[in-house]
Amino acid sequence: MWSAAVDALTAFIRCFITPNSVNNGIFLQPVLVYLSRALSYIVAAKELPNVKPEIDVFIIRTLIAYQSLPDPMAYKNDHRQIIQLCTRPFRDAAGCEESSCLRSLLDKRDAWLGPWIPGRDWFEDELRAFQGGKDGLVPSLWESEVSSFPQPEPINKTLVNQMLLCFGVMFACQDNGGMLSLLGMIEQCLKAGKKQPWHAASVTNICVGLLAGFKALLNLRPQPLGLDILNSAQAIFQSILAEGDICASQRRASSEGLGLLARLGNDIFTARMTRLLLADLTGAMDSNSAGSIALALGCIHRSAGGMALSTLVPATVSSISLLAKSSIAGLQIWSLHGLLLTIEAAGLSYVSHVQATLGLALDILLSEDNGWVVLQQGVGRLINAIVAVLGPELAPGSIFFSRCKSVIAEISAGQETATMLENVRFTQQLVLFAPQAVSVHSHVQTLLATLSSRQPTLRHLAVSTLRHLVEKDPASIVDEQIEDLLFCMLDEETDKEIGDLVRTTIMRLLYASCPSCSSHWITVCRNVILATSKRRDNERSNNVENDPQNDGDTSLNFGHDDENMVSSSRGLPAHGNAYEASNILLNRDRHLRYRTRVFAAECLSCLPRAVGKNPAHFDLSLARKEPFDGRASGDWLVLHIQELISLAYQL
Structure with missing residues (x-):
């Protein structure tokens, strides 16, 4: 009670x-x-x-x-x-469970390093994280977001999670003496657990407590921390990294923790810590330790920014690039990610290293051990970072553009989701930083082929890139007529964030194209809104049978549920043909979702604003007299008022 x-x-x-x-x-x-x-x-x-x-x-x-x-x-x-109450996991480490909330504290941008690689949707991620417990907490009446699985973890584990998260808040509120006392307790726990069976669980709990504390400090304390506190925390993280047999999550947490210290300390401390890690990297004998230090260096550059460590960029790039040439795939992956973070932080100061990095990427691809998809993904990430650095300098026909394009084409040849993600990201980078390099039509063909992917990250990236294209070059994207495909994707989408992004993209496309083709949008919205009309189904059937491009196959494309429990339409075109996209909506035998039809009605209600302020859209006599863009007959909104009224009565 x-x-x-x-x-x-x-x-x-x-x-x-x-x-x-x-x-x-x-x-x-x-x-x-x-x-x-x-x-x-x-x-x-x-x-x-x-x-x-x-x-x-x-x-x-x-x-x-x-x-x-x-x-x-x-x-x-x-x-x-x-x-x-909250320091019990450090005072009585042997009697406490291993925390499960490290996953939520780690930077999601590093997730591909493992051990929790994002699944194809949120449901799969929850299923993987599910641990279960007969005594787990019953969902609260007041919770807005409830887990898909009842009692996802035992009470003992939940108790440790909340103790450590609350410890982080308390740590951030202490004065220098209080922080040093708590760090001393953690350091003692780390030393006492050596060679104990509960040592791995204790290391995880220490990582959770420190990450929670330093992230809370970023919000509570704008001024730098004292040097004694920074040195003590640095010693703890480095002692964890020195243990070669720790898991990927603990390696990531310690590396990220060193990056947080760079944000909480001054430039002098950050530069000294970077030099110390570079020295440790030279003498590292264990591949796990070397990879972790490479990631830590990348995290420090990401946290401190390129200007603060600009003088150390050459040394960092040289040391990490040397590791990336190793024959050990795991070390290569972690080194490539550390190099990626350094490139993103360095910005224009990295331009002088671009040629060497491109050579490194090509060497890795040409090696005999380049078949690992994760390694190819790391190379693709590196190329995309280079594109962002070069920006407008990446002109078509240049040697840099040719090499970047060749690398992306090579890693994407296998059609693996991870490498296709880098292909789409390459398209996005070109749209943002080098729009003159490739035509809009080529970009659209690449993006539409991924809208039906099972990987939400890939779908999100593709739709966001389409939105950028709409904003940058609306005239070219309007000619591609991708509206039907976007409505189809919206109807199938199970991820709320991606669904909202699709709606935003459709709205932007509506406002960009409606002034010149209002009748087209009326047709698109009518087809979606009246998806359950028998008369419309008959019209569709007649149109398909009479279409000269139809090969005679009048069978319906049944939306189906597979073992992934995400519905899809088998008719989704792989290359974005507008006619095929229209047939997806026309030929499906099951009704569109109510939410999709409501959104189409909202789009329809936006037409009077979307057509713009040209008076011919609202004055019938003027619309009949004035041609549109030099054509014999204009596509003015007022000429379709009867169709709009008829459609309104059918809602």
């Missing part, structure tokens, strides 16, 4: 206590009183027998409530008790 009460209190906090709210003082004081009493009860009840599961749930709910408060200094009087 008390856990449910604290849960309701958390919902109240999230709804009514927000930063800079004028009512915070009125609402906050009673909330703090209730939470302080709950904390006192936890301290008193820990010794009671036979109530541990209930107390653990109560602790979890209470810690979540404290973390929901926007200002941790508001409950400063409770910090000592909270710290005593």
Whole structure:
């Protein structure tokens, strides 16, 4: 009952206590009183027998409530008790579970390094993360986003997660002495766990606590940290990296932690730390340690920026490039990613190294061990970073453009999702930084072929690039007539973020093309809105049978569900033919989703604004007299008013 009460209190906090709210003082004081009493009860009840599961749930709910408060200094009087509670994973490491929230703390831009490579949709990611537990927390009544799987993890693991996340908030609120004391406790835990069976779990918990703490510091403390704190944290991360048998998540966490220290320290500290890691890289004997240091160097450059470390870019590039020539595939992948982060941070100061990096990419592709898809993906990422650096200098016919295009074509030949992702990213980079290099039509053909991919990252990248094309060159993209394909993709899309991006792209395309072809958009929207009309189905059938391009196959393309549990249409064209795209909507035997038809109706309602301010769109006499763009008859909106009224009555 008390856990449910604290849960309701958390919902109240999230709804009514927000930063800079004028009512915070009125609402906050009673909330703090209730939470302080709950904390006192936890301290008193820990010794009671036979109530541990209930107390653990109560602790979890209470810690979540404290973390929901926007200002941790508001409950400063409770910090000592909270710290005593949340440092248990370090004081009693052998008795605590391994945290599972490191996955959510790590930078998603490094996810391809593992161990949690993103799946084809959010459902698959949740399934992979599912651990299960008969005593897991029951979903809260107040939660807006509930897991697809009940009780995704045991209470003991959830308890450790919340302790470590709350520890991060407490760490960020301490003065220099308090931070040093907590870092000393962590360092002692790390040393005591050597050669213990629970050492791996302890390292994960340390990484979670420190990452949570330093990320909270970025929001709470704009000024640099003291040198003693930075040195202590650096020693902890480097001691973890020195262990060659740690897993990929711990390697990523320690490398990212060193990058966070670069943001929290001054330029002098950052340069000194970079030089120290470069020296360690030279003497590294273990491939895992060397790869981790390469990633750490990339993270430091990403955090500090190119200007702060511009003098160290040549040394970093030289050292990491040497590692990338190794015959060990794992070391190559981590080195390539570290080099990628360095390129992205260095910007124009990297131009002098472009030729050498292109040579490195070609050497890797021409080697005998280049068949690993992840390695090819790393090379593709490198090429895309180079395109961003060169920008407008990447002229068609130049040696740099030819080499970049050849590398991307080579890695994309296998049609693997990971390498196709780099192919689409290459297209996006050309659109953004070198629009003169390739025609819009060629870009569109590349992008439309990936709209039906099972990988959400690939779909998201393709649609966002189409949106960039609409914004940069609307006249050329209008001629491609991709509206039907985008509506079809929207109807099939299961990812909310990608669905919103498709809607935005359609709207931008509508406003870009509607002034010159309002009747076309009326037809497109009518076909989507009236997807369940029997009369429309008959019209479609007649149109398909009478079309000279039809080969006589009048069978329907059945949308089907496969083992991935994501519906799709087999008729989605691979190369973006507009007629084929139209037939997808025309030939499907099942109805379009209600949400798709509603959005089409919203598009239709935007036509009066989308056609622009030309008076001929709204004046019938003027529309009949004035030709449109020199043609004999104009495509003015007012000439289609009868069709719009008829369509409105059919909704």
